[in-house]
Amino acid sequence: xxxxxxxxxxxxxxxxxxxxxxPEDFTPALQQLIDxxxxxxxxxxxxxxxxxxxxxxxxxxxxxxxxxSADPRVFINPEIIESDGHQVYQEGCLSVPGVxxxxxxxxxxxxxxxxxxxxxxxxxxxxxxxxxIQHEMDHLEGKVFVDYLSPLKRELVRxxxxxxxxxxx
Ligand code: NI
Numbered sequence: 001x002x003x004x005x006x007x008x009x010x011x012x013x014x015x016x017x018x019x020x021x022x023p024e025d026f027t028p029a030l031q032q033l034i035d036x037x038x039x040x041x042x043x044x045x046x047x048x049x050x051x052x053x054x055x056x057x058x059x060x061x062x063x064x065x066x067x068x069s070a071d072p073r074v075f076i077n078p079e080i081i082e083s084d085g086h087q088v089y090q091e092g093c094l095s096v097p098g099v100x101x102x103x104x105x106x107x108x109x110x111x112x113x114x115x116x117x118x119x120x121x122x123x124x125x126x127x128x129x130x131x132x133i134q135h136e137m138d139h140l141e142g143k144v145f146v147d148y149l150s151p152l153k154r155e156l157v158r159x160x161x162x163x164x165x166x167x168x169x
Pocket of ligand 1: 092093094095135136139
């Protein structure tokens with residue numbers, strides 16, 4: 001397994017719209033990429049990672065919202081087929097390190113996807129899992145959670161990250 005580099009806002013590659021995963025994409029290389037994404041996510045540490053964030057523009061994401069890294073989930077070609085209510089959650093993102101902000105999203109969703117072996121499943125989710133699914137699906141559309149903030153706040157985020165990077169250099 002190998003750790004992957006996570007793209008950071010405002011990297012323009014985060015704006016790429018990922019393409020559907022096709023039957024011929026289910027190769028050992030895809031399984032390796034999924035394993036590497038889990039390793040990268042757990043190491044960060046984070047609870048979700050979309051392929052977009054590691055510069056792989058395929059429609060899938062990995063996730064584990066459990067306390068003890070015991071519930072790894074893979075969503076390939078995810079689609080939200082039902083959603084209801086709303087919730088506000090203070091989100092963060094491995095591509096926007098050190099920044100947290102309230103985002104309003106659906107409270108309950110039903111997501112339809114393929115697992116890592118290409119098998120269909122439907123999952124009902126609420127709370128943090130529902131937030132995380134919607135957040136990662138945004139990445140696959142080229143969207144980052146700071147897009148929900150006002151232009152002024154987004155500019156402050158961009159400056160804060162630029163300063164952090166200078167500090168780290
Ligand atoms: Ni994110």
